Amino acid sequence: MSARVNLLHLALVPITIVWMVPLVLVLGLALKPTNDPSTFFFGILPVNPSLSNFELVFEQNPIFRYLLNSALIAVPSVLLVVFLGAMAAYALALLDVPLKALIFGVLTLALVLPMSSIVVATFQVLQLLGLYDTTLGVSLVYTAIGLPFGIIVIRTSFLAVPSETRDAAVMDGANKWQMFWRVYLPLARPSIAVVVIWQLMLSWNDFLLPLVALVDKNIKPLTLIPLVYRGEHFTQVGALFAILIVVSIPIIITFLFAQKYLVNGLAGAVK
């Protein structure tokens, strides 16, 4: 049986290699020095790989500054979505909240709202709140947009917590908050991992909102830089692809850490 299962490698290896070609191309172009454009494997891999593009990119731009800005936008919104989303999910799953169905239905509206249709209005709200041209303002918008998905996913796993667990905590005299914080939240770890990745994809990768809502050059996130390179430094293909790698590394690393929880988390399982 297990020998037959291993035959799947015969299909999976070529499929995965083909699927990875675009990513290998990014690496190849980023590592191709401008003074030696010779390549092999259909122009994908450089003959003499070098890190010169990365050096150039870090010289021309305050990359660490941009990385920090991206983190200042993404990290608060991820934390807020997990925390506020779990609180709301707890109430909507287990507590007696007025108008529960309506709240749940209305929240899902945010799922269908495209960024491009709210930027103009958000722009005004942020100005009114004094949050225009701040990373916090952008972060809060992502939090609001990401909350519904967070609530839906975490709520599903709260519903899967066996009622005996709940009864035991009630016997121990836990109040609502203690029940949420000490019992339910730790059990929802897999689904929280899903929400972290989902929210990071939203807040780290989006470029439309920062494009419109951030003017100060010193607070712009990293995702805006590739578009600048594409426009102004049209010829520096290597530098452009080096930046693409720098943009992608943090989110890929986070994903690799969260990976083992993701399948369980989406299944709504509790640990």
Added chain:
Amino acid sequence: MTRVTLRDRLASFAFVLPALILFAVFVAYPIFYNLQASTLQWNGASDGTFVGLGNYGELLRDPVFRKTLVNSALWIPLTIVPQALIGLAFALMLDQPLRFRNVYRALLFIPAVLSPVVVGIVWSQILDPNHGTFATVARALGFDSLQLNFLGDPDTALFAVMAVNIWMFTGMSMLFYLAGLQLIDHSLFEAAKIDGASFLQRTTRITFPLLRTTHLTLLLLGIIGSLKTFELIYVMTSGGPFHATEMLPTYAFKQGFQVHEVGYASAISVALLVIAVGAALLMTRVFGAGFLTGEKK
């Protein structure tokens, strides 16, 4: 007694309150704002003129708006179905007790976590008719006729962006199916095996129907995602050539930020919202809301 219950309910309500406040400020208000702005002829700076439903009347006569609807109607099935089928095939293989299966899973999922900006730029490079990887491979293999300008030709551009979308999000479908497969009771397979059902029979008769919740979740997320598609198109074609890849969000963005017809752009956004909410409501009506809320009927 009622006093205690009321206090209790207020305490419970406090758990939802922060989420609701953020929602009201950054989601509900913008929707209201769009509704209001859609009744104006307005460039976003000076005072607007009230035109009632004039913008909507104009929408109905606008050939580009019709084009975006046709594009969405093509985009929805032609991305969701391949993503689901390929994703399911990956999931079925990677659900087996296979060595390195986590490596395969991770590699196949990575495109989904990347920024659409990154994906769009990479694929623009691949599909470049002169120096692109696709053209180079085609030339090397002797298929010179395949050196086409996929993104520059109105007949192929939409399908080229769709292909990129499929590449990007198949891993996401795979992950949802892996999660769905976990919830299937394995004794069903054993019983079917004993009854002599082949792998194909087990898959089509047992696995596929039991993944109903996952299919529906992916369908709903896919419809919403398709209607919202913006970044990939903005980076790869900007909606062109000649609106061949125009979608509702890219058209709204152009009207709002490039032509400064904010009133008209708002009407497009409202139309998008109505379509998306309508689709979501229709789905929960037809299939029940259980797949979304996690409740068994």
